[in-house]
Amino acid sequence: MRLERLTLIRVAMPLVRPFTTSFGSQSAREVLLACADIGGVQGWGECVAMSEPVYNSEYVDGVEQVLSDHVVPRLMDVDDFTIDEVGQILRPVVGHHMAKATVETALLDAWLRSVDRSLADYLGATREQVLCGVSVGIAPSMEALLAEVDGYRQQGYRRIKLKIQPGWDVDPVREVRALIGPDLPLTVDANRAYDRSTMHTLLALEDFNLQMIEQPLPEDDIAGHVQLAQLLTTPLCLDESICSTFDAIDAIERGACRIINIKPGRVGGYLESRRIHDACAERGVPVWCGGMLETGIGRAANLALAALPNFTLPNDTSASERYYRRDLTAPFVLRDGHIAVPSGPGIGVEVDLDMLQAATTGRRNLTRATPG
Numbered sequence: 013m014r015l016e017r018l019t020l021i022r023v024a025m026p027l028v029r030p031f032t033t034s035f036g037s038q039s040a041r042e043v044l045l046a047c048a049d050i051g052g053v054q055g056w057g058e059c060v061a062m063s064e065p066v067y068n069s070e071y072v073d074g075v076e077q078v079l080s081d082h083v084v085p086r087l088m089d090v091d092d093f094t095i096d097e098v099g100q101i102l103r104p105v106v107g108h109h110m111a112k113a114t115v116e117t118a119l120l121d122a123w124l125r126s127v128d129r130s131l132a133d134y135l136g137a138t139r140e141q142v143l144c145g146v147s148v149g150i151a152p153s154m155e156a157l158l159a160e161v162d163g164y165r166q167q168g169y170r171r172i173k174l175k176i177q178p179g180w181d182v183d184p185v186r187e188v189r190a191l192i193g194p195d196l197p198l199t200v201d202a203n204r205a206y207d208r209s210t211m212h213t214l215l216a217l218e219d220f221n222l223q224m225i226e227q228p229l230p231e232d233d234i235a236g237h238v239q240l241a242q243l244l245t246t247p248l249c250l251d252e253s254i255c256s257t258f259d260a261i262d263a264i265e266r267g268a269c270r271i272i273n274i275k276p277g278r279v280g281g282y283l284e285s286r287r288i289h290d291a292c293a294e295r296g297v298p299v300w301c302g303g304m305l306e307t308g309i310g311r312a313a314n315l316a317l318a319a320l321p322n323f324t325l326p327n328d329t330s331a332s333e334r335y336y337r338r339d340l341t342a343p344f345v346l347r348d349g350h351i352a353v354p355s356g357p358g359i360g361v362e363v364d365l366d367m368l369q370a371a372t373t374g375r376r377n378l379t380r381a382t383p384g
C-alpha cells in the first residue's frame with residue numbers, strides 16, 4: 013500500500029460521568045483520530061493518549077506533533093509497503109507507541125477494507141462475542157460507589173474493577189464485595205499508586221477473593237512486583253509496565269505477574285498486541301484487553317483483539333453508554349455480559365459522520381510532498 017494522505021481530527025467527547033483514578037480525574041476525552049487514505053480507501057485509528065502525560069508519557073498534543081513531524085513523513089517516504097513493514101519503517105522513532113498505534117491501526121483498517129477482510133478474522137479471532145467487565149473510578153463517597161457498582165451489576169457486567177489508591181482501598185473493596193456477593197469477579201487497579209513502603213496495605217485485600225491486583229507499583233519497579241507477588245496469593249496483573257512482547261516475557265519469567273492487560277495503544281498497535289497474546293499463551297498466562305475510554309472506533313478494534321483465544325478474562329470493553337451519551341459509531345450494547353465482535357471489513361464499524369462533524373474541534377491534512 014501507499015499512504016496518500018493522513019487526516020488528523022480532534023474530537024471533544026464529554027463523558028457521562030467523571031472518571032477518577034489515582035492519577036487524576038477527567039470529565040471529557042480529547043480524542044485524536046487518524047483517517048488514512050491508501051489509494052481511495054480510507055481507514056480509521058483512534059489515539060488513546062490523554063490530554064496530559066499522566067497515564068504514561070504520551071499526550072494528545074505530543075502525539076499530533078510526533079505523527080506530523082516524525083512518523084507520517086517516514087511512511088510517506090516509502091512508495092509501497094505492507095502492513096507488516098510498518099513497524100520496521102517506524103523503528104528509528106523511539107517509543108511513542110500510542111502515536112505509532114494510531115497510524116498503524118488506520119492503515120490496517122484501510123488495507124483490510126481494501127481486501128474485504130475483518131480485523132477479527134485477520135488477527136485470528138475464535139469467538140463472536142467478548143466477555144465484558146467495567147472499570148469503576150474512585151468515587152466521591154462510599155454511597156456513590158455502591159450505587160454505581162449496583163447499576164453495572166444490574167446491567168450484567170461480568171467483572172467489576174475498582175480503581176484504588178492509598179486511603180481508598182480496603183474499605184471500598186470490602187463494601188463492594190458485600191454488595192455483589194462472593195461470585196461476581198472483582199479486581200482492583202492502583203495505576204502505580206503504591207510503593208515498596210506502602211505495598212503491605214495490599215495484603216489486607218487477600219480476604220476478598222480478588223481475581224487480580226492490577227499495576228500496584230511504579231511501571232519500572234519489576235523487582236518490587238516480584239517481591240509483592242511472593243507475599244500474595246492473589247495474582248498480580250501488569251498494565252503500565254508492559255510496553256512490548258519483550259516486557260511481557262521478561263515480567264512473566266521473573267515472576268512479576270501471572271496475568272497481563274493488553275492495551276494496543278500502550279504496546280504500539282494490534283500486531284504487537286497479537287504477539288504479546290501469543291507469547292502469553294505459550295507460557296500459560298491469560299490476558300485481557302484494557303481500555304482507555306475509547307469511542308466506538310477504538311472499541312471496535314479492541315473487540316476484534318479480545319476475540320483471540322487467550323483473552324480468557326473479562327475485558328475493559330464496556331458498552332458505549334458507560335462512556336458517552338452519543339458515540340462516534342452505532343452504539344455498542346451489552347447483551348448477557350457480552351458485546352458482539354464487529355464482523356464487517358476492517359474494524360467493522362462505520363463512523364457516524366454527522367456526530368463526528370458536530371464534535372470536531374480541529375482538523376489537519378498531512379499529504380505527500382510529491383503527490384502522484
Ligand code: SMG
Pocket residue numbers: 031033062067146147201203251302303304305306328329330
Ligand atoms: O476504557 O473502560 C475503560 C477504562 C478502563 O480503567 C480503565 N483504564 O489503567 O486500566 C487502566 C485505566 C486507564 C485509563 S484512565 C483514563
Ligand code: MG
Pocket residue numbers: 201203226227251252273302
Ligand atoms: Mg490499568
